[in-house]
Amino acid sequence: MHDMPDIGDHLTEFTDARLARVERLEWDEDNRLVARLVGCAEPVVDVKLAKYFPWSRPDSYVSVRNADGKEVALVRLLDELDDESRRIAEAELRDKIFNPRIVKILEFRHEFGIYSVTAETDRGRAIFQFRGRDDIRILSPTRALFRDADGNAYELPDLNALDAASCRHLVPFF
C-alpha cells in the first residue's frame, strides 16, 4: 500500500480508487490469465494486461482488462503483487508485448535509403529494416526506439552500454 498523492477535489471521483485491487493472478487450464480481485467473489477470466506508460514508466500502472476490454483493476506497482502473481504478470507482459532490447549490433548497412540491421537482442537475433530518422523515436540522450517496417519497436535502452563498434553505428541518430 502506498500513499495516494494529492489530487484536486474535482478529480477524486475519477481516481482508480473505485477500481478493485488485484489479489492474485493465475493461469487456468486453457492457459488464460485469471485475476482474483479483492472484494470480488468471482474471478475474472481471460484478462489482458496493458501498460499505461510502456516507455516512461514500464514497471508501473498496469491495467487489467476483462474480455470485453473494460478495465477491472489497476496495478500501480508490480511490487504490490505477491511474488507468484508478480512472476506471472511479468511473464504475461513479456509474452504479449514484444519489445526486443538491442544488446549488440552485428551488422549495419545503409543502402537505397534503407537501414538494414542485424542485432543481438534480449529476445535473440533480430534482423530488421527501417527508413530513417522518421522511424526513430529518441526517448532520452541515450535511449531510443527503432520502429521497423513491420511496426515492431526495437528498444535501445542505453547507448553507452553498447560496445564501441555498435555504438558508432547508432550515435549519428542521437
Place this chain on the structure above:
Amino acid sequence: MMVCMVSGIDTNNDPLGRLPEELGRRIRRDLGETEALAAASFDLDGHGMFAEGCLVLTADRLGCYSRPNGDWAGQWMAVGDLAKAEIVEGLGMGLLRVRGDGLAPREFRFTLRHAKEVARLHRRLERMLDGGNGADADAPLDESAGPEQKKLRCGKCGQVIPAWSEICQACMNRRKILFRLLDFVRPYGARAIGAFLLALLLTGVALAQPWLARPLVNEGFGAKPGVAASFRVVVLVVVAMAGLMAFRVLVQMIQLRLSLGLGTAVSRDVRNRIYAHLHKLSLSFFAKRQTGALVTRVTNDTERLWYFVSSTCIDMVLAFLTLAGVGVCLFVMNWKLAIFAMLPVPVMLGLMVVFHKRLHRSFDRMWHRWAQLTAVVGDALPGVRVIKAFSQEPREVRRFQDRSNALYDVEVEYIGGSRSVFGPTMAFCSGLASLIVWLLGGWWLSKGQTDLGTLMAFQMYLAMFLGPIHQIAHMDEMLNRAATSAQRIFEILDTEPAIFSRTGARKADGVTGRIELRNVSFSYDGVRKVLRNIDLTIEPGEMIGLAGPSGGGKTTMVNLISRFYDALEGQILIDGVDIREYDVATLRRKIGVVLQEPFLFHGTILENIAYGKPEANIEEIIAAARAANANDFILGFPDGYDTMVGERGQTLSGGERQRISIARAILNNPTILILDEATSSVDTETEQLIQEALNRLTASRTTIAIAHRLSTLRRASRLVILEKGVLIEQGSHDELSEKEGGLYAKLLRMQRESQSVMGLATD
C-alpha cells in the same frame, strides 16, 4: 518607443501633427488657445475626384478646412447644432455624414488611407453628441494604439514599407544597425579583440613572405649584378619562409577558432533573445503575421548574422589590412614602379562595382523567376485531383514550361551579360598590372635602376591583391544583407507587447469567476467595430451559452475575457476588479480553454494532458483522462500514454483530440472555462462520451460556451445572443425559444427546418 501610425505620420500625440505643415499652422492660428481634440484629412470630393481637406474637432466645434482658391480656409459649425454623425462605408472609400436640426447634411469623403483617423474623430464626435465631453474615462490610455499592427507606413518618412519587411527601407540606417549588433558582441569582447589582433598578425606574416623573395633572388640566386649566388642564403631564406608558413598556420587556426566561436556564440544569444521575446508578445502580433515568416527570422536571419559576425567581418578587416599592407610594401620597395603597377586597381574596383550591380540585378530576377517556378509546382501537385478531373494536364505542363523558359532566358542573360564576362575581365586587368611591372621593371632593370629580386617581390605582392579587392567590391552587398537581417531581428526585439501586466499587478489566484462587461466595444483594425456597447454580468458558476449568426462577435468576446486583446472602449471586470489590474499569467491560468480545433503539441499524450500543469502527478493526470472519457481509448494505443501525437505522431480522430483537450482543461481546474464548441460531427457514441466529459468539465465552473449543439444551449443557465456585435437578447432557452419575433427563436426554427429536410432527428 515610438508608436507608429498606420496612416500618416505621428511623432507625438498631437492630432494636428499629422497634417501638412501649412495647414497645421493655419489651423493653429485659427484655434488660438483652443485645443484640437481630433483631426482627420479627407481627400475626395463629391464627384469622386481627389481633393484636399481636413476636419478638426474641438470641445464644442467642428471645423472643415479646404482650399477652393488656393488658400486654406475653414468653416466651423457648433457641435451643439449637430444631431447625428455616421460613417457610411463604400468600396475603397467612405464618407462621414453629419446632420443637424435645420442644417443641411454635410458629407466628407475619404479614401482608405484616412479611414482610421476619420473613425477616431467620429468616435469622439459621437461621444460628444451622446452627452459626453469628448473625453472618455473608460477609454484605453492610448486610443491611437490599436492592437500591434504590421506597420504599413514608416513613422518617420511616411514611405510604404514592403510586405516582406517590417522596416522602412529608406530610413534603414545601416551604420546604426550594425553598431547595435555590437551590443551582442560586447559580452565576448576579449574574443573579438583577440581575433582582430590575430588578423593583424596574420596580415603581417602574409606580407613578410614576398619580402623575402628579394634577398632570395638577388643574393641567393645571384641575380643582382656583382653578387655571387649563395646557396647558404637560399637555404636561410627558405627556412625563414617555412617558419613563417608554419607560424601562419598556427595563428590562423587560433584566429579561426576565435572568430567562428564568436559568431556562434553571438548568433545563439540572438536566437534565444528573439524567441524569448516572441513569447512576450500578444496574440494580435501573431494574428497579423504568417508564422512562417517569423520562423524564418528566428532561423535564417540569425544564421545570416552568424555568418556575418564570424566570417564576413574578419574577412573584410583582413582585406583592408592586406590592401593597405601591400600598398605600403610596394611603395617602400620602389615607389615609382608602385605607382604604375597600381594603375589598373581603380579601374578594377570600378568595373567590379558595375558588374556586381548588374550581377545582383540579374540574380534578383533569377531568384524571383525561380520562386515563381516553384510556386507553380507547389500549386499544381496538391491540386492534382482537380487537374485530372478537368483534364487540364496539358495546360499545367505548358504553364510550367513557360515559367521554366522564362527562367532560362534570364539565366542566359545573367551568364552572357555578366558572369562570363566578369571573371575573365578581372583576370585580364590583374594580368595587366603584372605586364606593367615586367615592362617598366624590365626597362629599369636594363638601366640598372632596379633588381630582379624587387621585380619578383612585386609580382608576388600583386598576386595578393586580387582577393581583397574582390571582397571589398562585395562589401556593399554583404553589409546590406547583414544589416537587413539584423534589422529584422531588432524589429521584433523592439516590438512592445500590447498586453502586459502593470508593475505590482495583483495575482488572480483567488478569483471566484464573476465576470462583468461594462459598455465594451472592440475593433480589430480600429475602424470596424466587432463588438458594440456590450453590457453583461456573469455570476460565478453560471453557464452562459453564446449564440447567434456567425461573425456576431462571440469569439471576440471570449478573446477579450481571456485578455488576449484589450477592449477599445468600456471595461471588463473579474470579481469587481478591472481585468487590466491583474497579473496576466496568473489570470490566464485561472481561465481554461477548450477550442474548436484542439491544438496538440508534438509530444506524448501524457505531456499534452499535463501541458498546463507540468508539475501534476500521474494519479491526477490519469484521473483527468478518465473524467474526460479519454482513458479507454488511450489505453487502446500500443504505446498508451506514451503515444506520440502531433507532427509525425499518431493521428488522432477529432473526437479523440477533443477529449484530450478536455482532459487538459480538467487537470488545470480553472475557475472560468471558455468552451468553443466543435462544429464537426462525430458518431453518436463518441458524441455522448464527449458530452459527458464536457458536462463534468463545466460543472460548478463559470462557463462561457460558444454553443452550437442544442443540448448545450438547453443546459446553459442563460443564453446570450449576439448579432453583428450587438447583444440582442438574453434569457434561458425556454424563454427565448418562446419569444415572439425573437432572433433565437428564428434561428431555432431555421435549424429545425433544415434538419427535417435532411430527415435527421431533431434534438
